[in-house]
Amino acid sequence: NAGVTQTPKFRILKIGQSMTLQCTQDMNHNYMYWYRQDPGMGLKLIYYSVGAGITDKGEVPNGYNVSRSTTEDFPLRLELAAPSQTSVYFCASSYWEKLFFGSGTQLSVL
Amino acid sequence: DQQVKQNSPSLRVQEGRISILNCDYTNSMFDYFLWYKKYPAEGPTFLISISSIKDKNEDGRFTVFLNKSAKHLSLHIVPSQPGDSAVYFCAATVRDSSYKLIFGSGTRLLVRP
Numbered sequence: 001n002a003g004v005t006q007t008p009k010f011r012i013l014k015i016g017q018s019m020t021l022q023c024t025q026d027m028n029h030n031y032m033y034w035y036r037q038d039p040g041m042g043l044k045l046i047y048y049s050v051g052a053g054i055t056d057k058g059e060v061p062n063g064y065n066v067s068r069s070t071t072e073d074f075p076l077r078l079e080l081a082a083p084s085q086t087s088v089y090f091c092a093s094s095y096w097e098k099l100f101f102g103s104g105t106q107l108s109v110l
Numbered sequence: 111d112q113q114v115k116q117n118s119p120s121l122r123v124q125e126g127r128i129s130i131l132n133c134d135y136t137n138s139m140f141d142y143f144l145w146y147k148k149y150p151a152e153g154p155t156f157l158i159s160i161s162s163i164k165d166k167n168e169d170g171r172f173t174v175f176l177n178k179s180a181k182h183l184s185l186h187i188v189p190s191q192p193g194d195s196a197v198y199f200c201a202a203t204v205r206d207s208s209y210k211l212i213f214g215s216g217t218r219l220l221v222r223p
Contacts, residue, residue: 099156
């Protein structure tokens with residue numbers, strides 16, 4: 001069972017560059033989420049989706065975009081990377097209230 | 111405005127003793143609470159949860175207590191083992207909110223042999 005798979009695991013971006021963080025799940029969950037975790041902080045919700053074609057903003061959506069064309073995939077797009085987006089990004093899918101997380105993408109913007 | 115607070119950044123416990131991790135929340139609408147465990151370079155993994163209609167839930171060595179009047183929950187680990195050393199996150203949600211979890215800042219538990 002792969003569960004929730006995130007790629008890449010690490011990435012360094014220059015200011016102003018763009019990239020897409022990939023997330024895919026094989027549990028057929030309708031709900032998917034993107035969180036970021038800054039050092040010493042809890043996880044903050046960026047965007048979430050309740051099903052294919054439906055997305056909505058979380059607590060900290062500025063600077064990010066998402067799409068959900070299939071049940072399995074929920075990519076997160078950074079258009080103009082800024083140093084404030086240096087963080088660890090976690091994708092998750094849920095079965096009712098229980099979220100299952102991927103192993104994270106560590107992103108540095110320099 | 112932190113809706114879920116974990117005021118102890120770290121906790122050190124001797125192997126075999128009880129570990130008690132605390133969590134406070136401010137939003138009275140929260141009706142479901144969860145604890146997640148996180149090892150370095152891994153994603154958080156679900157540990158135990160409790161509904162607001164209960165005041166206690168047990169799963170093996172792990173017990174979660176909920177005090178709704180005080181808006182406080184705690185996680186007890188008995189007996190603590192070195193493999194329990196990790197960061198523990200408290201999370202809360204309103205069940206009709208698309209299951210969006212609000213997380214605390216975490217408590218790093220170190221269990222010494």
